[in-house]
Amino acid sequence: MTLKILSPGLSTSIQDLGRPGFFHLGIPIGGAMDRFALRCANMLVGNPEGAAGLEVVFMGPEIEFGRDALVAVTGAELPPKVDGEPQPTWTAFPVKKGQKLGFDFLKSGARAYIAVSGGIDTPPALGSRSTYPIGALGGIDGRAVQAGDMVPIGEADAIEPGFSVPESLRRGIGTPAELRVLPGLYWHRLTKEAQAGFFADDWSVAPEADRMGYRFKGGKPLEFVDRTQPFGAGADPSNIVDGCYSYGSIQVPGGLEPIVLHRDAVSGGGYFTLGAIISADMDLIGQLQPHTPVKFRQVDMDQALEARHARKNMLRDVRAHLG
Amino acid sequence: MKTRYTYGGDEHIYVEMDDEMSLDAFFKSLSMSNAVRDAKIDGVTEICPANASFQVKYDPDVISPAQMMEQIKNLEHKAEDADKRLKTRIIEIPVFYQDPWTHETVMRFRERHQDPNGTDLDYAARINGFDSVDAFIEAHHAQPWFVSMVGFVAGLPFLYQLVERDKQLQVPKYLRPRTDTPKQTVGYGGCFSCIYSVRGAGGYQMFGITPMTIFDPTQKVSYLRDFMVFFKPGDIVKWKPIDRAEYDRILAEVEAGTYAPRIAEVDFDLDAFNADMAGTNAKLMEALNDA
Structure with missing residues (x-):
């Protein structure tokens, strides 16, 4: 089962919670910039909190699903759509095999996290799937995702859609x-x-x-x-x-x-x-x-x-x- | 040399053995960071030795910052009492000085350099008082170097030369960093040499290039199959000048998986070194030649 990347957005990369333990060799901890958001997205779709998801910067990708899955988008307010139908953020929603996940324009924040039930299942490097392009580690061949990539997804237990993280448990940005x-x-x-x-x-x-x-x-x-x-x-x-x-x-x-x-x-x-x-x-x-x-x-x-x-x-x- | 302890946010403790670089400060930092590792303190997640300092990352949910600080401070005496001896290895690293690839990069970023009319080596030779580039290159490779830190980017070694302070080569970094540096460039900034483990941005002066891969995330290179990073702090390096023909030959061997770096196990004694630098270095290089 895979996700087919139709368009990658501006800079979309596979990230989990990072690869601690190699900093003394110049290899950074890496992982999601907003770990709270990634953890929430994973919890919503029934994944372990540290499963790998997609970190999306400013502009969403377009993804065709090769299997039925549960999806959650957290972090930045980047409104998701399934075959053009608007979906809520911070909420688990179903995507059927063959459907396309796309996004509207960014409303607030900078990085959205997409979790898919089963989690992204690219090969880990030094214990993590996080993408570190300078060292060509993690992700797909150590780089951000590109159009045409087939991203493997792990097996998932069946879990109900509709779970949501209430607004009171999300963090505002504040001005300044x-x-x-x-x-x-x-x-x-x-x-x-x-x-x-x-x-x-x-x-x-x-x-x-x-x-x-x-x-x-x-x-x-x-x-x-x-x-x-x-x-x-x-x-x-x-x-x-x-x-x-x-x-x-x-x-x-x-x-x-x-x-x-x-x-x-x-x-x-x-x-x-x-x-x-x-x-x-x-x-x-x-x-x-x-x-x-x-x-x-x-x-x-x-x-x-x-x-x-x-x-x-x-x-x-x-x-x-x-x- | 006075140790300074400070916090780096709520997750790090930073210990500076000295604000200036010296072998004594490096040895003390390595020895104290080893003592922290050996103490197996609950909550410690990373220990990073650097040139004259080290950093400990810990989980403040497991151990409070104040307790962590106290535990580290209590280990300082261990570092002071420790033998200033190190079981390590000396490695010969082939360097093609004045190679065409770093030269092309040197010329491409000329407007970011202190001396736009010469090369990095012309400039480094002149400001260090050498009559010729050849004499400067000779000074760079004649005596061995300590890997005093690994970092910046994946697997990049910083090296400090085993010579008296007044013989240390010193050059400033580029006025503005370059956006490109060839992979495996041998660079120089401050009193440190380095090898760029990957292609990318950089501010160090560029002297040459090594055909030896020192970071391989695919772990296909024969001598990196066990681990993708070649260097560790405490390694000793001897540069070996090579020409284009030898560069091509070694590169082909690295790619074919048949290259075996020349390495010898050695003991380094800081007091013996301070008492007789030339003699200690001669012995180190003898061990290498016998390897």
Whole structure:
């Protein structure tokens, strides 16, 4: 049983929850940018939460089904259609063999997740089906899906359509979108004024925003504390001796435009990082469109853990609701 | 050398042994990251050693950040007391310096370079005070290198040369990164050499290319059947200059699955090295020649 990709959309890739364990060799964790949305989509169609689905960016694909299946579309508001008939998002709906799944224009968010009962069954690489194009790992031959691809689907148990994740259990984006930051790493490299300015300034998502990283613009350039650059670091004040990068860490090359490193980011490099977006807000970044206004808000570790806990509870409530 | 501990969000602890690069800092970082691995702390998911620092990723639902921090700090003395000795391997990596492929890329991105009128090697030789490109190339391959970090992209090694600080070669990165670098380019930035494991963007100066595949996701290359990544931190590398004919020959062997990299098992002792660098390096290269 396969899905036949009639048109791939803008950038559609196979993703699961990622391949942790190889970061020390430069292989990123990968996986869905919005893991909460992928988990929900899988739960709706009766898959394990970590099954592989399709991550769709901005524009939907068109897919012909080779078998009856249950489908759910979560994450961004990208309205699905079956043979032209509108279907709800965040809800399991049936697609019959030979029918075509298509999409209307994106209403909000950036990445939609398509789960199909049985899950995508491409061969795993290093324990994951997630597509990592730079290393040619996962997905189909390590790349995004293309027109003509036949995507294999696993066996599925029969499950009823119509289950839905209520709106109260979905997360809004907010205007401006607020991203909470725990200062750390090389925070001390910034002057007090730059530290305050980073949180006071209005930022927006730059066009260069993808699975590797999200770039932001609009704030004032960040000034560095004067120093003689250490041996091996490089001449620019934003340079350090190359180190590992944390998932979610914020680097600011030249002090100009902050970049939040995301699922497919490089594992290390020679730019200072001023801290990291807290784990609870990483899914949200995956839903930000270019030009979205953003505020960075400073939090401490207790607040970061509280937010993490709140996200876990939200997932627990979805499980309880669908269970 | 003063260790600095900090949090990277709620899921990482970052430990910087020193803000400048040195073999001592690298050794301490490798040894301490090994101590963390050996301690098998519940909740740790990834341990990533880097040049002069390392990072631990953990699940804060299993162990609190403060407890994790305390456990790691308690291991610092182990790294300090540890023998500065490493059982490792020395590998000969053939390099075709001034090859036509990196040269074409060097010329294509000239406007992003500090010196648009020369090549990357002309520039690197000049700013490091060498009379000729040949003399600079000689300095690049005469003494061995430590793989001090693997990362950036899949399987890319950063290498630090086993010579005194005043003999370290240093070059800045490109003014603006290139959008393209040939696969297996031997590059240079700061005090580090590297091998680009895959084709892609890059900011390091380009000196040459190796015919040896060092990352193979299909695991078809004979010496990558066990694992797709060739290098690990702590490996020692000796560059071997080769010409076009040898490049073509080795490339054909890699593709045919018959190439066997020259490798020797060695012990590296940091104190012995610091006491006699030339002598220690001579012994390392002797082991390689006997392999």
